[in-house]
Amino acid sequence: MTDPIIHMEGIKKHFGNVIALNGVTFDVRPGECHCLLGDNGAGKSTFIKTMSGVHKPTEGSIMFEGKPLSFDSPRDAMEAGIATVFQDLAMIPLMSVTRNFFMGREPTKGRFIKRFDLDVANDICMEEMRRMGINLRAPDQAVGTLSGGERQTVAIARAVYFGAKVLILDEPTSALGVRQTSNVLATIARVRSQGVGVVFISHNVRHALAVGDRFTVLNRGQTLGTALKGEIDAAELQDLMAGGQELAKLEGSLGGTI
Amino acid sequence: MANATASADERIKTESITTRLMKRPELGAIGGVILVTIFFLFTASGSMFTFSGIMNFLTPAAQLGILGIAAAMLMIGGEFDLSIGSMVAFAGMIFGVLVVNMGLPLIFAIPLTMAFAGAMGAVNGAIVLRTGLPSFIVTLAFLFILRGASLVGLKLFTGGSTQLRGVRDAVEGDWLTPVFSGDAFGGAFQWMADNGWIDSMNSGAPKVPGIPVEILWFIAVAVVATFVLLRTPAGNWIFATGGDKNAASNSGVPVRKVKISLFMLTACAAAIVAIITVIDTGSTDARRGFMKEFEAIIAAVIGGCLLTGGYGSAIGAFFGAIIFGMVTIGLTYTGFDQDWFQVFLGGMLLLAVVFNNAIRKRVTGER
Numbered sequence: 098m099t100d101p102i103i104h105m106e107g108i109k110k111h112f113g114n115v116i117a118l119n120g121v122t123f124d125v126r127p128g129e130c131h132c133l134l135g136d137n138g139a140g141k142s143t144f145i146k147t148m149s150g151v152h153k154p155t156e157g158s159i160m161f162e163g164k165p166l167s168f169d170s171p172r173d174a175m176e177a178g179i180a181t182v183f184q185d186l187a188m189i190p191l192m193s194v195t196r197n198f199f200m201g202r203e204p205t206k207g208r209f210i211k212r213f214d215l216d217v218a219n220d221i222c223m224e225e226m227r228r229m230g231i232n233l234r235a236p237d238q239a240v241g242t243l244s245g246g247e248r249q250t251v252a253i254a255r256a257v258y259f260g261a262k263v264l265i266l267d268e269p270t271s272a273l274g275v276r277q278t279s280n281v282l283a284t285i286a287r288v289r290s291q292g293v294g295v296v297f298i299s300h301n302v303r304h305a306l307a308v309g310d311r312f313t314v315l316n317r318g319q320t321l322g323t324a325l326k327g328e329i330d331a332a333e334l335q336d337l338m339a340g341g342q343e344l345a346k347l348e349g350s351l352g353g354t355i
Numbered sequence: 356m357a358n359a360t361a362s363a364d365e366r367i368k369t370e371s372i373t374t375r376l377m378k379r380p381e382l383g384a385i386g387g388v389i390l391v392t393i394f395f396l397f398t399a400s401g402s403m404f405t406f407s408g409i410m411n412f413l414t415p416a417a418q419l420g421i422l423g424i425a426a427a428m429l430m431i432g433g434e435f436d437l438s439i440g441s442m443v444a445f446a447g448m449i450f451g452v453l454v455v456n457m458g459l460p461l462i463f464a465i466p467l468t469m470a471f472a473g474a475m476g477a478v479n480g481a482i483v484l485r486t487g488l489p490s491f492i493v494t495l496a497f498l499f500i501l502r503g504a505s506l507v508g509l510k511l512f513t514g515g516s517t518q519l520r521g522v523r524d525a526v527e528g529d530w531l532t533p534v535f536s537g538d539a540f541g542g543a544f545q546w547m548a549d550n551g552w553i554d555s556m557n558s559g560a561p562k563v564p565g566i567p568v569e570i571l572w573f574i575a576v577a578v579v580a581t582f583v584l585l586r587t588p589a590g591n592w593i594f595a596t597g598g599d600k601n602a603a604s605n606s607g608v609p610v611r612k613v614k615i616s617l618f619m620l621t622a623c624a625a626a627i628v629a630i631i632t633v634i635d636t637g638s639t640d641a642r643r644g645f646m647k648e649f650e651a652i653i654a655a656v657i658g659g660c661l662l663t664g665g666y667g668s669a670i671g672a673f674f675g676a677i678i679f680g681m682v683t684i685g686l687t688y689t690g691f692d693q694d695w696f697q698v699f700l701g702g703m704l705l706l707a708v709v710f711n712n713a714i715r716k717r718v719t720g721e722r
Contacts, residue, residue, distance in 0.1 A: 172607065187605040189598030191665045191715070200595050201607030203588035212586050 100163065101126050102262050102294045103148070103179065108157035110143055117143040118154070119318040125263050125294035130285060132297045132305040135315035136338050141298050144315065145265050148296070149181040150174030180256035181265040184272075188248055190241030194233055195222040197240050198255050225254045229284050246277025250284050257288055264288060265296040270304045282308050300338065302331045314338055380659030381671035383710045387657060387678045387703065395681065399688035406553060407563045408688070410570070416680025417573035418628050420673055422647055423654030424580045425624030427672035430655050431584070432617045433597035433664030434483065434490040436476075439651055441501035442625035443632075443644025446472045448505045450630055451519040451639040452512050454526055461531035469626050475501070476622025480615040498648065506641040523637030536634040538565025569631050573673070576624070580669035593617065597664030653700065654679055657707040661715060678703065 101124035110118040118140050125131050135141045146152045148159075150168030159166050161177055168174045171181075188197050195218050204218055205211040219236035226233050229250050240248060249269050256264050266285070270278045285308050289295050299305050305312060306326075313323045314337040321337050395403055402408050422439055429436055449471045453464040479497055483490045509517050526532045538544075541564055547553045548561035555561050584590040595603035596613045604610045625644065633639045656662070657678060658671025682700065686693045 171605070175607070183605070185602065187599075187602040189595055189602055189665060191598050191661075192594055196591055196594065200591060200603065203591050205588060211588065213588050213591055215586070 099126050099128075101160075102162060104160040105148065106158045106160070108144070108147060108154045108159075110140075110147055110152060111155045117318055118147070121157075121315065121318070121320050123148075123296075123313055123320065125296055127262070127294050128289055128292045129310040130289050130295040130297050130308050131311045131313065132299060132309035133313050133315060134299060134302065134305055134334060134338055136300055139315040139338070140318040141300075141315055142267070143318075145181060145267055145296070145298060148174075148263075149179055149265055178260055178262035179265065180259065180261035180263070181267065182249070182252045182256060182269065183267050186248055186252045188240050188252060191239060193237040194226070194240055194243070194251060195219050195236040198222045198225070198251065198258075202259060221258070225258050226251065229254045229287065230280070244277060245273050246280045249273070249277075249281050253281075253284055253288060257291065257293060261293055263294045263296065265298070267298050268300070269297070270299065270301060278304065302334045302338070305334070306331055380666060380668040380711075380714070381674060382659070383707055383714070384658045384671040384674035384678065387707070388674050388681075391678050391681050391685070395685045395688070398691070399685055403685055403688040410563055410567060412680040412684035413570050413573075413677070414567050414680070415683055416677045417567070417569040418632060419647065419650055419654060419679055420573045420676030421569070421576050421624050421628050422621075422651035423658070423672040423676045423679075424576050424669045425621040426648075426651040427655035427658055427660050427667050427669055428580055428584065428593060429617045429621050430652070430660040430662070430664060431597045431667045432593045432614060433600065434480075434614060434617065435494060435652065436479065436618060436621045437491065437494040437648045437652075438475075438479065438497035438501055439621055439625045440644040440647035440649075441498050441505065442472060442475065442622050443629045443647055444505040444639075444641055445475070445501040445508075446622075446626035446629035447633045447639035447643045448508050448512075448519065448641070450626075450633055451522055452508075455519060455521045456512055458525065461526060461529045461535075465531065465535075465630060468630060469623050472622040472626035472629075473619040476619035477615055479622070480618030483618070484611055484614060502641070505643075509639070509641050517642075518638055518640040520638040522633055522639065526634055532634065533568070535568060535631050537568060539568050539571055541565040572627065572631065573676070577669055577673040584669055589613075594665055597666075599665070650679060653704050656711070657703055659707075659711055659714070661711060662708075666715060675707075 104124040106122050108118055108121040108123075109116070121140070121144055123131070123133065123144070133141060133144070143152065147154050150171045150173050153167070153169075159168075166177070168177070174181075187200075189200070192200075195215070199213075199218050199222070204214045204221075206214040206217070222236050223233055231247055231250055240251065243251065253264065253266070253269075269281050269285075273281060282304065285295055285297060289308075297305060297309060310326050311323055312326075312329060312334060314321045314334065316338065324334075403412070422443075426436060426439065446468055450464060450468040453459045453467055454461070459467070475497070479490075479494055482488075483493050486493070506517055509519055513519050526536075533539075544553065544561045544563060544565045548555035548559065553561055553563065584593060592603070592608045592610075592613045595606070595608050596610050600610045628647075629639070629643065632643065654675035655667065655672045657675035658668060658673070660667030660671070679700070682703075683696055686696055686699075
């Protein structure tokens, strides 16, 4: 098996007297989709914020491509190749797809006056979006006119284009309809096949099982172990997420999975 | 190639030129200019649209427009500056003191005035960013602080008067004076008059001695602002900052730097207007720039800026200011009471806001 791009061992994070993470171990290999599952309040958000450089862990080690690393800011993590697509997507509805795509990293031309090279930017944007399976009407189309799934895809395409080695997706399917969900899952599969390590955060077991290679369950700030695809089924995952408690009673009426 | 595949989507109708135009933020202002022109063509005496008449209304439009374009850029960046009008008085005082009391040549006085104004703009911006308060409140405070400081300062430097005279004498003969005052291309206009291409007076001098320099400044500011907004990374940052500052900073846009720079820019625009008008009248007083902050914001809004930021255009503000100039000056060419001007303006503003809202819904495809 290939070496992990990022390996996080025994991560703990305390906020004052609140223990948000209490020993989380997680790694991502290139070209795999590692799902991080957990119920609300399990510590998923805190963990990805630690991974993307927003928080510094109180304890624990982060190895990036075999070397120990400590991120001081989200920028550091971004430059190292860890891209995070948060739920708000960092998209501006009133701006065009191209302007959003290159926001903060505009290609320029001209020696004395650095101009925003819109032609190049438009071409790259159209091409990258086509590779993700979305045909834009025009690159100057406002992001506000795109559907939720398309916006998600723009955010993913942007991260991949700017050299993400690890792509962290924070509940990318939580607000989407059925068709859009399947589009986004297909995009994840596409990104993975390009050799990017995908961290897929979700509390939807079925979405995770559809694209995941490995599954790690987070409960009350701790990882409960990692399972490979095929080793575990939906019901077991769900049980782990709920801590094996309350769900049992509802099992029958819910028909197995949620 | 890209368009060929895109147009294959059967759900999307091809856009007509009108719908494409509808999406430009400056459309409202251009439409407004046309409407106002038609109105005055019917009501005003013919001399309004002669060459000298046009210069007549473009001059106040230019002074307001320089402020309006800066205000538009700041609004696109998501902030307001209500202190620009007072800043005109404040910068005018600084400039007056530098050239009259201290006798500095323009080459030092102008950069120093700009630096003072820029610093005040930076203070405005820093307070807004540090406190997280709406810029509306912070700059409202500065509206009073700067106006008061101008009054007190002028009395201090003149020994009791709120007007500082003698600027004209002080800058007479300075090689930089023609850049900020008087008319440009005088020679060309004289030559055209000699050839009978433009109207001349009995003495042979042209009726319009040249293009007032503020109009050239106005055009230059509009061109540069439009270029920056639409064709540079900085422009993209301004739109992004105003659109959603969290999203922008998460994407690596230096949001704080953008906002502080924009506050400095509006203050410097106020300083330019102050310098031009002070040299022009030869004196500065504490009432200079009174109410200009609102007029500049109105020009920006007529020009298509959204109050919420992230959308608008410098060209729009350019035409917004021209509408302003046409209405203020144009009413004197008609039989109407001039004081209708404010009613007209309020009406324009209301119309523009309603219109802009509708446009924004079209752009974002909101339903």
